[in-house]
Amino acid sequence: MMKHLSTIACAALVSLAVTAPAKADLQDILDAGTVRIGVPADVPPFGFLDGSNQQVGLDIEVAKLIAEALGVDLELTTVTSANRISYLATNRIDLTVAAMGATPERALQIDFSSPYSALSIGLFGPEDSELSSLADLGDQTIGVARGTTQDIELTERAPDANIQRYDDDATAASAYLSGQVELLATANIIANDLSKRDPDNALAPIEIFRYSPTHVGVPKGNPDLLRWVDTFVFYNLNNGRLSEMTEEWLGQPLPERFPSM
Amino acid sequence: MIREFGFDDVLFLLLAARWTILLTLAAMAIGGAVALVVAILRIVPFRPANWLAIGYINLVQGTPILGQLFIFFFGFSVFGWNVGAWTAAVTTFSIYASAYLAEIWRGGLQSVPKTQWESSAALGLNYLQRLRYVIIPQAVRINIPPTVGFLVQLVKNTSLASVIGFVELSRAGQMLNNATFAPMAVYLTVAAIYFVICFSLSRASQRLEGRIHVAR
Incomplete structure (x- = not known):
């Protein structure tokens, strides 16, 4: 029931969000000097609590890599599968790296980058x-x-x-x-x-x-940011970095011919 | 990747329980203050005030807490006003507590015999003085058990705040369960902590009842 309600609430808010003020596109993130990324805390091995109850996982590592590549500070926010789309749609975070698969239904509310892992x-x-x-x-x-x-x-x-x-x-x-x-x-x-x-x-x-590929979620209406994330993913797929990280956390590397969007 | 449930995890849950307690206390303090006003507006001999109070109570009691949490947390950020998880949770649970407490306390105020109103009026006290010196002190004692009963419910309902990313006891338990895959150990610990909180409240209520005996 909870997820049902949140879906309804989310849909209602997304329709409201159409009139919302401009969102943080790439330049706004660079100006702010901080990228706000939503990551999971309850989806092992993408994001979970380690022995000392620190949030770790593949998604946390990818988020760090994104902040590093942007040259800005990283602000991690914990999201759940029920609220991650609302977080993006209401501009509380700039991106999600939250083990999210792309579906046409979800793509009506947010944009998806090329897959970073699977x-x-x-x-x-x-x-x-x-x-x-x-x-x-x-x-x-x-x-x-x-x-x-x-x-x-x-x-x-x-x-x-x-x-x-x-x-x-x-x-x-x-x-x-x-x-x-x-x-x-x-x-x-x-x-x-x-x-x-x-x-x-x-x-x-x-x-x-x-x-099943996992994608970075980007709020709608941020073409520069989406393009940048795609470039980031493309670059780190080609240099093997994302495959190494996937092997470290998920136990097997990415396949040779990994799909792209 | 999957690890054992250990002593550190119990500590993690205890630390998260602080937020459950703090959220309950904040909601109780703010909600209680509002509830007192609403309960009095509900019984004063002035119809529009009664209607206002009834409308407020019905609106809050008739909408789900989850919906309210989403509105305060996500709704306002649509207009560019970002409310933190703590602020949204305190606001939601204060409003929730105020509506329920107002009804509970209204019942307590009305259960004070009518003769008490009449006799205090005969002593020349005005309306507010009658409430302040005669009715409320007697209503307080009647109200302790249902108020604490509601408070115990409130402690457990704060777990709903996890939907907006507020990490309190239940959410911490869920996160640990996904790291350890040991639901028995995790949720028995969570339940034990809730029990300690709620049982202490009930005990405190019994002692308080024993101490307040204005009507006897």
Whole structure:
């Protein structure tokens, strides 16, 4: 319900925002000397709390790299999947680097840069599961984090499936581990980590949906900023920097032919 | 990447609980002051004042806190006025508390027997003096249990402030759960901290009730 309400509130505010004053385009950020970037704190391994409860992750590293490339100070703001679009649309932050996948629906409200990284998403289950694809799913229940790319993908591929949606990946994983759901749709990296921690309940891939790219979010009406972020991404893809960072945090480098927008 | 839930995490939750307590106290102080005015406007023998108070209470009670939080946090920044998460949360919860407390206290004021109004009038006290010296002191005692009951609700409702990025106890718990994938350890600790806060409030309420006995 919470996400529903926030979507409505967000849509209402975005329509109001059309009349809002000019937003911080590239020159405004340079003039201010600070770039305000929204990053997650509850989406491992993109943004999460480490052992000393500092916010770390791939998205935090990319945000630092952006600030460095712009030559300005970095102001990090924690966003959630429910409020990140509102944050952008109301000019509270200049960019989001928040594990966000691009969809045509989201692109009506904000702009997306070329993808800076990607994660592999799919359906996972117990190692002895007899399932080999979504086609012979039957009435097994699937747990997934609501509104994520894997949720959208799963809903498209198996519209009649018995899908249970949870607030985040950790809650969906808990539902799976406690037997509330029989299968788990999540990111490859999370399934691997869970298996490493608890080898007796290792998760095996049943079907890998796709390689899901993540994009920097830019408020609408900032053509210079969007162009700059695209150039930044292009440059750091070509010099291998983003691939190295992806390997460090997500366990595997980016593929040779990585898509671009 | 996934790590163990440890002692540092308990400390992190305790530090986050400060914000839960501070937000509750701020909302209680500001909301309480407003509520007193609204409750009195609600009962004074002057119809337009009653209508104003009833309208305010209905408006606040009839809209979800989540919607109010979004309006204060995001709504104003549409007009170029950036409100911080703390300011938006305090404003929202103060308004929320003021409407509910006003109704609770109105009930308390009205439950003081009518004869108390009449006899204090017979002593030559004017309206405000009757309220100040006769009615409110008796209403306070009646109002302690429902007020503390509401306060306990308020403590738990502050978790809604997490939607605008305010890191209080619940949000801190959610963040830790996503770092440790250990929901039992995380949420049992969170629940224990909420229990300590709420139980202390209830105990304080009982002691306060024992001490205030103007009507006896």
